[in-house]
Amino acid sequence: MAGPDQIDTTVDRTRPASDLDADACSIAATLAVIGDRWTLLILRDVFRGVRRFGQLQEDLGIAKNLLADRLAKLVERGVLERVPYQERPVRYEYRLTAKGADLSTALIALMGWGDRWYAKDGAPTVLIHQACGTPIEQSVRCPRCDEPVNPGKIKSRPGPGRSTP
Amino acid sequence: MAGPDQIDTTVDRTRPASDLDADACSIAATLAVIGDRWTLLILRDVFRGVRRFGQLQEDLGIAKNLLADRLAKLVERGVLERVPYQERPVRYEYRLTAKGADLSTALIALMGWGDRWYAKDGAPTVLIHQACGTPIEQSVRCPRCDEPVNPGKIKSRPGPGRSTP
DNA sequence: GGGGTGAGTTGCAAAAAGAAACCGACTCAC
DNA sequence: GTGAGTCGGTTTCTTTTTGCAACTCACCCC
Numbered sequence: 494m495a496g497p498d499q500i501d502t503t504v505d506r507t508r509p510a511s512d513l514d515a516d517a518c519s520i521a522a523t524l525a526v527i528g529d530r531w532t533l534l535i536l537r538d539v540f541r542g543v544r545r546f547g548q549l550q551e552d553l554g555i556a557k558n559l560l561a562d563r564l565a566k567l568v569e570r571g572v573l574e575r576v577p578y579q580e581r582p583v584r585y586e587y588r589l590t591a592k593g594a595d596l597s598t599a600l601i602a603l604m605g606w607g608d609r610w611y612a613k614d615g616a617p618t619v620l621i622h623q624a625c626g627t628p629i630e631q632s633v634r635c636p637r638c639d640e641p642v643n644p645g646k647i648k649s650r651p652g653p654g655r656s657t658p
Numbered sequence: 659m660a661g662p663d664q665i666d667t668t669v670d671r672t673r674p675a676s677d678l679d680a681d682a683c684s685i686a687a688t689l690a691v692i693g694d695r696w697t698l699l700i701l702r703d704v705f706r707g708v709r710r711f712g713q714l715q716e717d718l719g720i721a722k723n724l725l726a727d728r729l730a731k732l733v734e735r736g737v738l739e740r741v742p743y744q745e746r747p748v749r750y751e752y753r754l755t756a757k758g759a760d761l762s763t764a765l766i767a768l769m770g771w772g773d774r775w776y777a778k779d780g781a782p783t784v785l786i787h788q789a790c791g792t793p794i795e796q797s798v799r800c801p802r803c804d805e806p807v808n809p810g811k812i813k814s815r816p817g818p819g820r821s822t823p
Numbered sequence: 824g825g826g827g828t829g830a831g832t833t834g835c836a837a838a839a840a841g842a843a844a845c846c847g848a849c850t851c852a853c
Numbered sequence: 854g855t856g857a858g859t860c861g862g863t864t865t866c867t868t869t870t871t872g873c874a875a876c877t878c879a880c881c882c883c
């Protein structure tokens with residue numbers, strides 16, 4: 494029986510293993526793109542304005558071969574784009590595409606969790622609304638009821654993209 | 659200059675490399691706990707109600723030694739707890755602690771990104787508000803202005819937990 | 824005693840990560 | 854136009870991590 498904190502998915506426990514596949518699970522699909530030891534840290538830096546190879550390498554302490562590899566994959570997958578920021582000599586920087594920028598939600602969520610459970614003296618970094626300086630909040634809401642929904646009140650069900658064999 | 663999609667952090671570009679450290683960055687702190695190839699998939703399954711060793715192993719296709727190792731670490735770090743679900747023979751299952759359940763925000767965000775960028779025929783799974791059946795929405799809002807804030811309007815600044823040397 | 828199940832260990836080969844040296848195009852100071 | 858320096862990577866080699874298969878252990882049912 495699902496406890497109060499579990500997302501109740503009793504609806505669909507008839508399906509077997511293949512739920513894992515990227516096709517059938519958007520979490521798996523996402524992790525296939527950003528789910529390794531370095532990629533999210535690279536993206537965090539790009540969000541913060543660190544966009545050049547050398548800066549990233551120094552800031553993260555990542556091996557250069559791995560950084561080169563990860564950046565190439567992120568470009569290939571449309572999360573970053575490699576654009577020249579000067580000619581003579583040509584130098585490139587890595588920018589977020591719209592798809593990359595759309596990961597901010599996830600980064601904010603991960604940061605929030607770290608803040609709540611590991612920042613004993615308060616958050617090391619606070620995200621604020623540029624216009625008014627107020628710390629922002631992330632929430633899960635029901636648009637119909639117009640109220641916040643906590644994890645125990647969420648149910649999942651198969652969506653239109655699910656192939657039902 | 660930060661483009662419209664970048665979170666502007668020009669405030670604090672004076673600091674050097676060590677921002678990476680888990681102490682100084684809550685994203686790094688979070689990734690230190692859940693940032694490997696399998697952990698988030700394990701947690702996704704636990705959220706969905708898959709809680710036993712054998713079920714997890716079959717559903718994910720993960721090697722048993724890795725599953726044992728990841729579960730032990732998650733228990734050690736207070737994300738899951740191992741509770742007997744029957745005596746004679748004693749069998750255990752893994753449940754989310756409050757800390758683990760609090761990761762739902764992040765899982766929802768990752769799922770949302772996968773839905774938006776990889777689910778060509780629509781989301782494979784839809785999360786709905788249990789009470790009314792409406793699909794839920796996740797948003798970043800400014801509590802003062804009481805309006806949604808998009809990534810380009812977010813600024814970051816050092817918080818109280820930042821050690822400023 | 825024999826067979827089955829759940830929840831793991833152990834051992835070993837293959838893949839990925841990490842460190843460090845190397846490379847090539849270019850600039851700038853002299 | 855030569856030497857030193859920078860940026861953005863490759864190459865090579867060593868160390869960790871994975872992944873797979875076989876094995877164990879406690880218990881249950883017959």
